[in-house]
Structure formats: C-alpha cells, structure tokens
Amino acid sequence: MGQLSIRGLRYCRCMKNSAQWVKADSACSILIILMGSLGDVARGLCLGTAIKRALPMSRLTWLVEPKCRELVEIHPSIDEVIVFDRPKGLPALITLYKALRRKQFDVTLDLQRHLKSGVFSFLSGARRRIGFHPRDAKELNWIFNSQYISYCGEAMPKWRHYLRFLGPLGIAVPKIPDFGFSETHLMDGLPKKVADLPGPFAVLVMGSAWESKNWIEEGYSQLIRDILTSGKMQVVMVGDKSQGRISDRLYRQFRHPYLVDYVGKTSLRELLGILQAAAVAVGPDSGPGHLAAALGTPYVALFGPTSARRTAPCGNEHLVIQVGVPCAPCYKRQCPEVRRECMRRIRPDRVRERLSEAVLGMGKRDFFG
Numbered sequence: 001m002g003q004l005s006i007r008g009l010r011y012c013r014c015m016k017n018s019a020q021w022v023k024a025d026s027a028c029s030i031l032i033i034l035m036g037s038l039g040d041v042a043r044g045l046c047l048g049t050a051i052k053r054a055l056p057m058s059r060l061t062w063l064v065e066p067k068c069r070e071l072v073e074i075h076p077s078i079d080e081v082i083v084f085d086r087p088k089g090l091p092a093l094i095t096l097y098k099a100l101r102r103k104q105f106d107v108t109l110d111l112q113r114h115l116k117s118g119v120f121s122f123l124s125g126a127r128r129r130i131g132f133h134p135r136d137a138k139e140l141n142w143i144f145n146s147q148y149i150s151y152c153g154e155a156m157p158k159w160r161h162y163l164r165f166l167g168p169l170g171i172a173v174p175k176i177p178d179f180g181f182s183e184t185h186l187m188d189g190l191p192k193k194v195a196d197l198p199g200p201f202a203v204l205v206m207g208s209a210w211e212s213k214n215w216i217e218e219g220y221s222q223l224i225r226d227i228l229t230s231g232k233m234q235v236v237m238v239g240d241k242s243q244g245r246i247s248d249r250l251y252r253q254f255r256h257p258y259l260v261d262y263v264g265k266t267s268l269r270e271l272l273g274i275l276q277a278a279a280v281a282v283g284p285d286s287g288p289g290h291l292a293a294a295l296g297t298p299y300v301a302l303f304g305p306t307s308a309r310r311t312a313p314c315g316n317e318h319l320v321i322q323v324g325v326p327c328a329p330c331y332k333r334q335c336p337e338v339r340r341e342c343m344r345r346i347r348p349d350r351v352r353e354r355l356s357e358a359v360l361g362m363g364k365r366d367f368f369g
Contacts (some may be wrong), residue, residue: 023170027057028106030169031124033117034064035084038268038287039210041068042294043159043314044111045075046177050163052077053178054171061103063096063120070268071291077180084120100124109165110145113137118144130168136161154307159314177314179294186273186295193260194274197234202227202355203275203292205283206239206247206263209299211334212305213284215229215343217246220346223282224250224259233279234258238288280358282351284343289313298358300351304342305330319358 006026024030030051034044041064048060061080062072072081080100085092100123110121110131118141121129131137131145133152142148149164163173194201204224207214237247241264251261266274272291275281281292284301285308292299293313301313303322307329312320322328323345327337335342 009365010297022276024055024058024107026055027059027061028055030061031082031100031101031105031108031126032060032062032104032111033108033120033124034062034111035068035117036112038068038071039285039290039311040111040158041071042179042287042290044162045072045077045179045294046159046314047109047111047162047165048075048077049176049178049180049357050166050171051169055169061105063100068268071272074184074272075185076184096120097123107169108145110141111162111165113141115139115141117141120351121145128168130165148206154310157309157314158311179314181295185276186269189270190273190277191262191266191270194236194262194277197236197258197260199232199234200279201234201236201258201260201277203278203281203283203297204235204237205281205286205288206237206243208284212306212330212335213286213331213343214243214336214338214340215284215302215346216340219346219348219351220246221250221253223351224254226348226352228254228256228258234260236278237263238261238266238272238274240264272333280355282355285311289316294297298362300354301360302343302346302351304340304346305332305335306329316358319354321331321350321354 039096047116059079062078063082087305104128105124108121108124108126108129110117113132122144129145133148134142135151237292244264247261247263275292276295278297280298282304289299293316299313299316300319308320325342328342
C-alpha cells in the first residue's frame with residue numbers, strides 16, 4: 001500500500017487490485033456520506049443494500065441533508081440517519097461534529113467527492129475513510145480520506161461507481177443492483193385524488209433542478225392529450241413548486257377528471273408512493289426518475305444537456321430518448337442558446353412509443369395503443 005504526502009500530511013493509497021484491502025468486520029460501524037441531490041442519494045442506496053446483505057451484523061449510518069431524509073429513513077438497510085441541516089450554518093456544523101464524534105465509526109465511505117464531504121469524513125474519526133480517486137474527486141476532497149477507490153472517469157454509470165466502494169470492504173460487486181425497496185410497500189399513504197383513480201396511470205415529471213433539462217410545455221401538452229384520448233390510462237403530474245405554473249396551465253387547459261396535478265403538493269414519501277403505484281413514468285434526467293427506477297417502475301428519461309451513459313436511471317437505459325445535437329452534452333444548467341434544442345426536438349409521438357415499450361416490457365398490456 002503506497003504512501004502519498006501532500007503539504008506534510010500522509011495518506012494511504014488503496015489501488016484496485018491491492019492485496020492489502022482489508023475485509024470489514026461483520027459487526028463494524030459504517031458511515032455513508034451522500035448528502036447531494038435526490039437522484040444521487042437514490043442511486044447510492046444500492047450500496048447500502050449490498051453492504052447489509054454481506055455484513056448483516058454491521059451498523060449503517062447515513063449522513064444526509066433534510067431534503068432526502070425521508071428517503072433514507074425508510075430504507076430497510078439503514079440503521080440510523082444523521083441530518084446536516086445546512087441552512088442553519090455554524091450551529092448545524094457544531095451539532096454535526098458532536099453527533100459524528102459520539103458514534104465511533106470504524107469505516108467512513110465518502111460518496112460525495114466534494115470538500116464539504118471530505119471534511120465531514122475526516123471529522124467522523126474513522127481510521128478507514130474511503131473516498132473517490134483523486135482524479136474523480138473535486139475540491140481536494142481526497143486529501144481528507146485515508147483510502148480511495150480506483151479511477152473510473154465519467155463514462156461509468158454513477159450507481160456502478162458507488163458500488164466500487166464495496167471492494168475495500170472485501171465485498172463482491174453484485175451483478176444486479178438491489179435498491180432495497182422490493183419488500184417495502186409505500187402506497188398506503190397515496191394522496192386521495194391518486195388513490196381514487198379508477199385505472200392505471202402514468203406519472204409525468206414536469207421538470208428538474210436544471211432549467212436546461214426540462215422538456216417543453218407543448219410536448220407535455222400533446223402527450224397528455226394522446227394519453228387521455230386513448231381512454232386507457234390516467235395522468236398524474238408531479239414535480240416541485242418551480243414547475244407549478246406549467247402544470248397549472250396544463251390542468252386548466254384540459255380540465256379532465258383523469259388528469260391529476262400534484263406538482264409542489266406532495267411530501268417525499270407521498271411521491272414515493274405515487275411512483276411505486278404508477279404503471280410507468282416519464283420526464284427529464286431528474287431525482288424522481290431515479291426514484292422510479294429504484295422502486296421498479298419503468299422510467300422514460302428525456303435527455304439533453306447531460307450524459308445518458310453516466311446518469312440514465314438504472315435498468316432503464318433502453319428507454320432513454322436523446323436527440324443528436326452538436327452541443328450535447330454541455331452540462332450547463334441554463335442553455336446558452338435559449339431555445340434548448342436538445343429538449344425541444346424530442347417529439348411527443350416518440351415519447352408515447354417509448355412509453356408503450358416500457359409497459360409491454362413489464363408484461364402489461366399496451367395502455368397507449
């Protein structure tokens with residue numbers, strides 16, 4: 001195991017095939033740090049499932065921010081959740097430091113790869129602090145960790161990248177990821193208007209945190225018209241408050257009893273229930289898309305400024321729709337060309353065809369035919 005010295009500090013380098021990787025003790029205490037976006041946390045849950053299956057006596061703690069707390073709390077493999085309430089500033093940091101030091105972790109897995117998570121990894125006090133390879137990390141994150149996984153680059157799907165953290169624990173990477181929700185029933189708390197729908201429904205995710213990822217309103221309008229006209233399926237719109245104006249206009253445009261608008265009106269747990277109950281879902285590269293995939297609901301992902309190779313929902317790669325424009329993927333939150341051609345050129349009829357493929361692939365009859 002090589003040594004690396006930076007600014008007088010010495011850090012342990014753990015290479016991919018190193019024989020000196022040490023298998024974690026079956027009863028060890030493990031901290032997972034992944035506080036980022038809803039999509040990242042959803043994808044990372046497969047790591048928790050794999051660890052608990054291989055080390056059933058281990059204790060798994062997850063450090064997360066408030067927006068993803070409900071998701072981690074209901075996961076069957078996670079024993080405890082620590083919340084970093086970032087908006088509270090310094091008091092939140094002090095509270096977090098005290099909580100971390102009380103736990104006496106054996107291993108910390110830093111899945112965030114930013115400066116903040118690196119500092120929290122160091123503050124955890126664990127002797128084994130495992131993070132991303134320096135070339136995959138950002139903001140000198142790796143300085144705060146004592147080991148790191150091998151270099152992967154941006155071509156590897158994120159969920160596969162997270163599963164690389166199993167290697168240093170002496171755990172084999174599963175051939176098929178398990179996000180842990182196969183035995184979890186989340187539909188008991190469905191919002192009334194959704195629970196009262198008389199038949200199968202499709203979920204339309206109306207946007208994402210990046211404006212550049214969002215599909216055009218005209219596309220959603222035509223897709224809703226096609227679905228409702230078929231008479232075989234209902235539609236539920238979901239999203240956050242920022243997409244409320246679009247969903248409100250669409251709702252008023254159709255005023256159909258089988259079009260339900262829950263944009264900005266659900267808790268995370270209710271959103272999970274809606275996605276689990278849905279026959280299929282569609283929308284941009286977004287957190288709800290990765291939640292749908294984790295819950296086993298097929299998701300037709302509309303890609304533009306980001307890479308489907310890196311972030312397509314797990315198991316739904318064949319359902320991705322992405323048109324060929326020279327500037328994609330640009331990874332810009334706002335389109336410098338204003339028109340968002342990469343999303344504007346996605347045709348509603350193509351989306352409907354892919355929705356049909358999705359439901360047929362699940363062994364269901366074609367509700368869109």
